[in-house]
Amino acid sequence: MSGKRKIAIIVRHETSQKCIGKGCLRAFNSFEDSFERYHGEDIELVAFCDDGGVTDDPIENLKARIEQFKKYGVNTVHVSTCNRAKNPNYETMLALLAEEFEVVGYTHGSAKRKLSSETQPGDEEHNKL
Numbered sequence: 001m002s003g004k005r006k007i008a009i010i011v012r013h014e015t016s017q018k019c020i021g022k023g024c025l026r027a028f029n030s031f032e033d034s035f036e037r038y039h040g041e042d043i044e045l046v047a048f049c050d051d052g053g054v055t056d057d058p059i060e061n062l063k064a065r066i067e068q069f070k071k072y073g074v075n076t077v078h079v080s081t082c083n084r085a086k087n088p089n090y091e092t093m094l095a096l097l098a099e100e101f102e103v104v105g106y107t108h109g110s111a112k113r114k115l116s117s118e119t120q121p122g123d124e125e126h127n128k129l
């Protein structure tokens with residue numbers, strides 16, 4: 001990517017009621033896990049927000065986020081590991097976001113997707129949910 005990589009992290013609304021995002025931000029700040037790929041790049045965290053939750057129309061919530069991301073120059077979106085584990089709309093989110101941005105489907109922990117019923121060693125935030 002030429003120019004600055006402007007990143008948004010979008011977390012699961014229901015999880016954000018219990019989690020302050022420590023795992024996501026630790027990974028971002030230390031170039032670990034899903035952010036390891038950006039070593040040597042000029043990166044900026046532009047947005048850290050939730051997905052609006054599972055409502056009657058969660059896709060409308062996501063579309064509103066997308067418009068805000070575009071307004072502030074986001075070019076890369078990381079969908080959080082908690083969304084990957086527990087959001088029934090995860091695949092739809094990835095597809096919609098990919099129409100506008102580079103998309104990475106997790107933030108911290110393993111690159112391999114795990115089901116919500118599986119434990120995620122080292123991810124204490126997830127084990128509490």
Ligand code: SF4
Pocket residue numbers: 011012015016019020021022023024025080081082083107108125126
């Ligand atoms: S991915 Fe982990 S650290 Fe980030 S918001 Fe979800 S539970 Fe919290």
